[in-house]
Amino acid sequence: MKPFNLPSTFKLGSATAATQIEGGDLNSNWYHWGLQGRIANQESSIVAADHYNRYREDIDLMKQLHQEVYRMSIEWSRIEPEEGIWSEEGIKHYRQELTLLIEAGIEPLVTLHHFSQPQWFEAIGAWTHDKCVFYFTRFVKKVIESIGDLVNEYCTINEPNVLVNDSYMDGNFPPGKKGDMKAYFKASKHLILAHLESYQLIHKMRTEMGYSDTMVGMVHHLAYFESAKKDPFTKMSRNILDYAFHTLFLKGMVEGQLAFPIGHGYPHGKGIFCDFIGINYYSRHMIHFKFNPGMLFGEIKFKAGLTDESLNDMGWEIYPKGLYEVVEKVYRKYALPIYITENGIPDSQDQKRTKFIITHLEQVHFLIEAGVDIRRYYYWSLLDNLEWHDGYGPRFGLIEVNYKTLERSIRSSGKVYAQICQTKKIGANLIEQYIDTSSDAGALR
Numbered sequence: 001m002k003p004f005n006l007p008s009t010f011k012l013g014s015a016t017a018a019t020q021i022e023g024g025d026l027n028s029n030w031y032h033w034g035l036q037g038r039i040a041n042q043e044s045s046i047v048a049a050d051h052y053n054r055y056r057e058d059i060d061l062m063k064q065l066h067q068e069v070y071r072m073s074i075e076w077s078r079i080e081p082e083e084g085i086w087s088e089e090g091i092k093h094y095r096q097e098l099t100l101l102i103e104a105g106i107e108p109l110v111t112l113h114h115f116s117q118p119q120w121f122e123a124i125g126a127w128t129h130d131k132c133v134f135y136f137t138r139f140v141k142k143v144i145e146s147i148g149d150l151v152n153e154y155c156t157i158n159e160p161n162v163l164v165n166d167s168y169m170d171g172n173f174p175p176g177k178k179g180d181m182k183a184y185f186k187a188s189k190h191l192i193l194a195h196l197e198s199y200q201l202i203h204k205m206r207t208e209m210g211y212s213d214t215m216v217g218m219v220h221h222l223a224y225f226e227s228a229k230k231d232p233f234t235k236m237s238r239n240i241l242d243y244a245f246h247t248l249f250l251k252g253m254v255e256g257q258l259a260f261p262i263g264h265g266y267p268h269g270k271g272i273f274c275d276f277i278g279i280n281y282y283s284r285h286m287i288h289f290k291f292n293p294g295m296l297f298g299e300i301k302f303k304a305g306l307t308d309e310s311l312n313d314m315g316w317e318i319y320p321k322g323l324y325e326v327v328e329k330v331y332r333k334y335a336l337p338i339y340i341t342e343n344g345i346p347d348s349q350d351q352k353r354t355k356f357i358i359t360h361l362e363q364v365h366f367l368i369e370a371g372v373d374i375r376r377y378y379y380w381s382l383l384d385n386l387e388w389h390d391g392y393g394p395r396f397g398l399i400e401v402n403y404k405t406l407e408r409s410i411r412s413s414g415k416v417y418a419q420i421c422q423t424k425k426i427g428a429n430l431i432e433q434y435i436d437t438s439s440d441a442g443a444l445r
Contacts, residue, residue: 001358001435004365006424013069013106013421014062014398015342015378016051017114017158018078020385023048027081029122030115030388033174040391049383049401055097057408058383059104061399065414066421069107071341071378072097073114073158074147076121076139083120083135091146098150109339109378110151111219112140112198114158115173115388122174127164127187136194137201144205152206152213155278155341156198159221160191160253161245172389184244189262192252199273218253219278219341222246222330224322228286228301237298238287254334276375277334278341281326281360284319312356313346314394320359324366331372338372340364344380346387346394353398353413355434358426365426379417383408 006012019030023046034044051058062070078090101108113136117126121135129135140156157163166173168183177183199216206214223245227238251257254274256266288299302317310318327338345356357379367374384397392403398414401407410418416434420426 001362001431003428003431004362004426006361006365007368008424010364010368010375010377010424011068011107012377012417012424013067013071013379014065014382015071015380016073016382016385017111017116018073018075019045019048019114019116020381020387021049021383022052022075023050024052025075025077027077027118027120028075028116029077029119029126029174032119032122038174038176039386039389040393043386043391045386047403047406048386049403050406051383052093054406054408056100058399059097059100059106061408061410062101062106062382063104064410065398065418067106067382068421069109069376069378070101070382071109071111071155073111074143075116076113076136077116077118079142079146080118080139083118086142091142095147095150098147102150107153108151109153109155109341109376110143110147111155111158112143113156113194115163126167126175127190128183129190132190133194133197137197140198140201141205144202148202148206148209148211152211153215154202155217155219156195156202157191157253158219159280160188160195160218161249162221164188164191165245166389185262188248188252189258192249192258192262193267195253196256196268196273200268215275217274217276217278217339218249219280220246220249220253221280221282222326223282223300224284224319224325225287225300226284228288231289233289234287234298237289241287241298241300250330250334254336272334272336274334274336276337276339277330278339279327279330280342280380281323281340282343283316284322309352312352313348314390318345318352318356320356320363323360324363327363327367327372327374328370331367331374335373338367338374339376339378340374341376341378342380343377344396346396347413348395350400350411350413353411354416354430357413357417357420358430358434361420361426 030045164184164187168177168180171178202216227234251259256273285300286303290299347353381396383399384395384401387394400409
């Protein structure tokens with residue numbers, strides 16, 4: 001690996017999601033999911049990192065980390081705890097948090113749906129309910145009325161592909177269904193329509209407010225899929241999974257097309273329905289053929305036989321080159337600005353995180369050199385948090401959280417990342433300290 005600089009205009013920061021860090025919300029479907037014992041170790045979202053009460057302290061820590069941008073979500077169940085009932089307390093809270101971020105010189109990127117939703121919405125069938133798009137866009141309208149003067153950048157829906165997969169195929173998210181392909185595709189269609197309508201609504205409302213700087217995008221989890229074998233059945237499995245997990249949502253949310261099997265045509269007309277594409281990237285996945293129609297004719301696994309150095313705490317492969325591959329492919333097709341809205345590693349001992357950040361930022365550097373309009377990098381996550389059904393075990397944070405005392409402490413990797421955020425430089429000293437140049441471990445392009 002050679003030293004490199006990122007452009008002065010490139011912005012670095014971190015990301016979080018409300019349910020994973022805030023705590024105290026009794027009206028979220030994830031709180032009720034925890035009551036059913038469906039989170040690892042019988043854990044609950046009720047405390048999380050107590051960010052709802054400690055956001056001032058956490059923003060001060062962001063300033064110490066030289067964060068320029070911060071991706072956060074607004075919790076729907078705090079704004080509409082009961083169907084049609086709006087919480088002024090919830091609205092006031094988010095206005096205060098956003099105002100403090102802006103005063104600190106940190107630009108907010110607001111996600112409107114990040115896996116969690118009100119329990120009343122869950123109880124009626126959530127994204128399989130026929131009126132779900134109406135309910136979601138009504139919430140979006142309320143949010144823009146409430147904070148549209150403060151925020152110009154929005155992500156509508158986080159990782160719709162992961163949401164439907166874990167909710168209706170793998171059973172790890174509420175409502176915990178397994179192998180329900182009908183629900184998978186029905187919910188997929190509704191999430192796409194919700195994005196399309198929200199995209200148009202946010203632009204319309206902020207234009208009427210007198211603003212011309214609105215940026216609205218979707219956030220897509222792009223895994224690097226590779227065929228485990230070269231036989232035609234394995235390649236077919238990879239292509240089917242790639243279509244159902246990636247392409248279907250890109251066609252829908254970027255191009256406005258309802259593609260087979262969720263529909264046909266362009267319900268809101270042909271066009272582009274994203275001002276940027278948010279990409280969450282974590283790992284490479286090996287696709288194996290398996291004749292199981294309920295699971296889309298394939299199995300997703302991590303590469304076998306890797307050393308501990310190449311794995312994170314959850315057993316996922318650390319594969320920086322995949323970031324280049326997935327971003328370059330999407331940019332080649334759509335030529336829209338790219339934000340890396342999530343990229344991070346669970347690393348409780350903080351032994352691999354700095355190298356992880358440096359080697360993935362190297363891929364960002366390569367992409368910029370190749371002419372890709374990539375503008376942001378949000379490390380996941382600012383804080384240790386509730387990692388959904390895996391509970392509090394995985395430690396992704398730049399900032400360590402002591403879950404007994406809720407004390408925060410910046411990890412060593414967080415301090416290195418703060419230096420990178422401030423200087424936009426990966427110098428020879430960092431490479432010498434953290435990268436094994438003898439094996440050319442960093443230069444993976």
